[in-house]
Amino acid sequence: MENEYDMKSIKEKGVDFEDLWFSSVSDEILDNPEDENGQPFTGLAYELYPNGQIIYFTKYKNGLAHGLTCEFYENGNKKSEKEYRYGQLHGISIIWFENGRKKSEQQYEHSILISEKNWDEEGNLLNKYEIDTDSPHFEILESRRETHINLGRE
Numbered sequence: 001m002e003n004e005y006d007m008k009s010i011k012e013k014g015v016d017f018e019d020l021w022f023s024s025v026s027d028e029i030l031d032n033p034e035d036e037n038g039q040p041f042t043g044l045a046y047e048l049y050p051n052g053q054i055i056y057f058t059k060y061k062n063g064l065a066h067g068l069t070c071e072f073y074e075n076g077n078k079k080s081e082k083e084y085r086y087g088q089l090h091g092i093s094i095i096w097f098e099n100g101r102k103k104s105e106q107q108y109e110h111s112i113l114i115s116e117k118n119w120d121e122e123g124n125l126l127n128k129y130e131i132d133t134d135s136p137h138f139e140i141l142e143s144r145r146e147t148h149i150n151l152g153r154e
Helices: 007-013 136-150
Strands: 043-048 054-061 064-072 078-085 091-096 102-109 112-119 125-130
Touching (some): 007 054, 102 136, 112 136
Antiparallel strands (some): 043 054, 054 064, 064 078, 078 091
């Protein structure tokens, strides 16, 4: 399965994750070490397999994953595609088997799993899940929705 990403452009516009730093205090990705006044990183970061293929790329905003994250198998086939918002899974997350068939599809909101479907390697649906509005997870989701509205993120 071919992926639709311009790997050359990702390498040209992005920063190798090896050149970034992880904050020990805030879980943010920094452009320089903390003791060298590192600031939260905004941009595209990637990591490479020894063969030069991209392992993954992630978009960051103010040190947090924000936007598209994609992982690839070493042969270049897409492994997963996820959307992040302010460091939380938010939107559709898809995982593929190495043979290119869809393995799972999840819908997240503020890192709370809303729905999920899983398939076997032949494409047969194994199970489905949808959040129950009476579950504790739904209560957490409601709280996170309110928090994001109060922060002006909705």
